[in-house]
Amino acid sequence: MKHPKKKSPESNNPSDDTPSIATPSDSQDELERRKRLLDRLFWIRIGMAALGGITATFLFESIEGEERRWASIGFMILVFIASAIIGKGMRIGLPSSDRKKIVTTGLGTYVFLYLFMWILSYTLVHLPSSTQILKPI
Numbered sequence: 001m002k003h004p005k006k007k008s009p010e011s012n013n014p015s016d017d018t019p020s021i022a023t024p025s026d027s028q029d030e031l032e033r034r035k036r037l038l039d040r041l042f043w044i045r046i047g048m049a050a051l052g053g054i055t056a057t058f059l060f061e062s063i064e065g066e067e068r069r070w071a072s073i074g075f076m077i078l079v080f081i082a083s084a085i086i087g088k089g090m091r092i093g094l095p096s097s098d099r100k101k102i103v104t105t106g107l108g109t110y111v112f113l114y115l116f117m118w119i120l121s122y123t124l125v126h127l128p129s130s131t132q133i134l135k136p137i
Contacts, residue, residue: 030093037092042106045083049110052079053117057125076114083110 056072063071087102094101 041087045106045110049114050117053114054121057121
């Protein structure tokens with residue numbers, strides 16, 4: 001026989017004293033609003049990457065060699081931090097489990113588009129000015 005105040009360890013029944021925790025359910029409108037704001041953040045990052053890559057071509061023109069590359073990468077990181085601050089200011093209202101979406105939304109696309117626009121604009125600005133026709137080997 002058990003002691004009346006002790007509970008058996010194999011009992012899986014919750015006691016009536018503990019409140020049940022209900023999972024918060026968001027309305028469909030709230031989910032759509034979050035998706036719309038995350039999409040807007042994505043496109044803001046895309047625009048900032050394109051403009052940042054082109055700006056880096058002209059901003060770091062006076063720097064030579066390896067320093068230009070590192071200056072542009074540092075500028076890329078600063079522009080991304082600025083986009084994260086913009087994302088925080090949008091008050092998307094993500095649950096705590098999804099907070100990293102503000103940072104990770106469009107991250108890969110941002111990096112590749114920034115580098116692409118930087119290389120493309122640098123190449124177009126520094127095209128050879130000779131009028132020679134290339135001869136095949």
